[in-house]
Amino acid sequence: MPNLNTAAPGVDGYFPLNEPEIGTAYRNTDVFPSNETLPVLFQPLTIKNVTFKNRIFVSAMCQYSSDNGHATDWHLVHLGGFATRGSGAITVEATAVVPEGRLSAQDAGLWEDSQIAPLKRIVNFVHSQGTKIGIQLAHGGRKASTLPPWVYANAAGTYKADTYVIQEDEGGFADKIYGPSEISFADNYPHPKAMTEVEMQRVEDAFIAAIERCKAIGFDFIELHAAHGYLFHNFLSPLSNARADGYGGSLANRLRFPLRVIERAREAWAEKPLFVRISATDWAEGPEMDDSGNWRQWGIEQSKVFVGEMEKLGVDLVDASSGGNWVKQRISLGHGYQVQFGEALKKAYPNLAIGTVGLLVDPVQIESYLKDGKADIVFLARALMRDPHWPMTAAQALGVAVKPANQYERAWPAMLAS
Numbered sequence: 307m308p309n310l311n312t313a314a315p316g317v318d319g320y321f322p323l324n325e326p327e328i329g330t331a332y333r334n335t336d337v338f339p340s341n342e343t344l345p346v347l348f349q350p351l352t353i354k355n356v357t358f359k360n361r362i363f364v365s366a367m368c369q370y371s372s373d374n375g376h377a378t379d380w381h382l383v384h385l386g387g388f389a390t391r392g393s394g395a396i397t398v399e400a401t402a403v404v405p406e407g408r409l410s411a412q413d414a415g416l417w418e419d420s421q422i423a424p425l426k427r428i429v430n431f432v433h434s435q436g437t438k439i440g441i442q443l444a445h446g447g448r449k450a451s452t453l454p455p456w457v458y459a460n461a462a463g464t465y466k467a468d469t470y471v472i473q474e475d476e477g478g479f480a481d482k483i484y485g486p487s488e489i490s491f492a493d494n495y496p497h498p499k500a501m502t503e504v505e506m507q508r509v510e511d512a513f514i515a516a517i518e519r520c521k522a523i524g525f526d527f528i529e530l531h532a533a534h535g536y537l538f539h540n541f542l543s544p545l546s547n548a549r550a551d552g553y554g555g556s557l558a559n560r561l562r563f564p565l566r567v568i569e570r571a572r573e574a575w576a577e578k579p580l581f582v583r584i585s586a587t588d589w590a591e592g593p594e595m596d597d598s599g600n601w602r603q604w605g606i607e608q609s610k611v612f613v614g615e616m617e618k619l620g621v622d623l624v625d626a627s628s629g630g631n632w633v634k635q636r637i638s639l640g641h642g643y644q645v646q647f648g649e650a651l652k653k654a655y656p657n658l659a660i661g662t663v664g665l666l667v668d669p670v671q672i673e674s675y676l677k678d679g680k681a682d683i684v685f686l687a688r689a690l691m692r693d694p695h696w697p698m699t700a701a702q703a704l705g706v707a708v709k710p711a712n713q714y715e716r717a718w719p720a721m722l723a724s
């Protein structure tokens with residue numbers, strides 16, 4: 307008997323096909339005249355051979371819920387929920403390439419083959435909903451082996467641990483923590499050892515091995531984590547890197563290790579989009595460069611040099627975040643407070659795709675950033691956690707009719723009538 311409820315092709319299992327894909331603006335302007343001119347947020351974007359149906363990307367979000375680095379059904383439901391509600395792409399949380407690169411003992415990992423299958427199940431489901439999915443590969447550097455936020459400070463706020471460090475007998479790996487130099491993030495964080503060349507090579511090889519696993523899983527893109535005070539950012543910033551060898555001191559030296567890994571990652575992941583998330587500033591007090599011409603902290607000027615080198619290596623998109631490497635950082639928070647960094651990078655490299663992130667909530671304001679060419683895509687984290695249907699409500703706010711999931715269509719009559 308023919309199944310009139312057509313199956314999504316190319317995936318394992320039966321899932322009704324959504325046509326067009328969920329979160330796609332309808333093209334039939336006779337029926338949907340308001341879609342004649344689409345806001346940039348709902349225009350597709352093609353990078354390499356991958357077409358993203360809209361510009362709404364789920365930002366990487368640690369869930370502290372993995373089982374020895376393996377994704378669980380929590381991740382299937384959490385990430386699957388974004389796929390059924392119209393986001394253009396989903397970024398799997400920071401995923402460690404070696405066990406001691408995890409922030410907490412329950413962080414995601416991709417250092418062994420048994421971690422492939424649960425991620426493959428998630429990717430299959432997300433693809434069945436017509437949504438793209440990538441993964442953020444990471445190493446926590448000097449901030450690894452720490453407590454999940456709700457363990458450090460419980461939700462009721464009645465308890466705060468004395469230290470962020472997870473001890474060995476609590477499942478931690480604080481004795482194995484390393485960074486460029488023996489400089490802790492804070493007194494209540496692990497005390498890192500300075501990495502040897504052998505350890506750097508091991509981490510570099512682990513990134514490449516994880517990329518091979520990403521191919522087996524079928525991810526659409528990879529984002530390398532070079533932000534938020536984790537290993538690559540530790541090397542980049544003069545606040546965390548005091549090395550006297552070829553990997554510390556001058557800007558060129560501080561860029562050397564991250565660029566070395568990025569170059570090999572690009573070679574290994576040649577066919578599909580490669581993104582890098584950076585912190586564009588440390589938000590430390592004082593200038594980026596002092597009067598004597600010494601770099602005092604990481605900032606936008608060095609970020610521009612770093613991004614220029616990444617563009618030469620063939621990185622497809624830079625995701626411009628900030629902070630996380632200086633415990634006394636002073637951030638001026640506000641809607642789109644990091645858009646300025648994406649904008650500066652876009653000005654310097656107009657042909658490079660830029661993602662902006664950080665306190666982005668209002669669709670009209672977000673659309674203005676995209677329209678003004680300050681970024682090409684937006685990454686959203688907390689707004690999507692509060693409201694996974696954000697793409698649908700954003701479409702309504704911008705006056706566009708987009709496809710809801712077949713199963714949810716009856717919840718969006720206003721969308722269908724617009």
Ligand SMILES: Cc1cc2nc3c(=O)[nH]c(=O)nc-3n(C[C@H](O)[C@H](O)[C@H](O)COP(=O)(O)O)c2cc1C
Nearest residue numbers: 365366367368399400663664665666686687688689
């Ligand atoms: C629960 C949670 C987990 C996060 N985990 C990650 C992560 O794994 N990798 C990362 O680069 N940023 C992470 N972030 C930062 C977000 O990706 C995002 O950059 C930040 O929250 C600002 O965006 P927002 O204002 O839309 O939340 C996390 C944020 C939250 C709230």
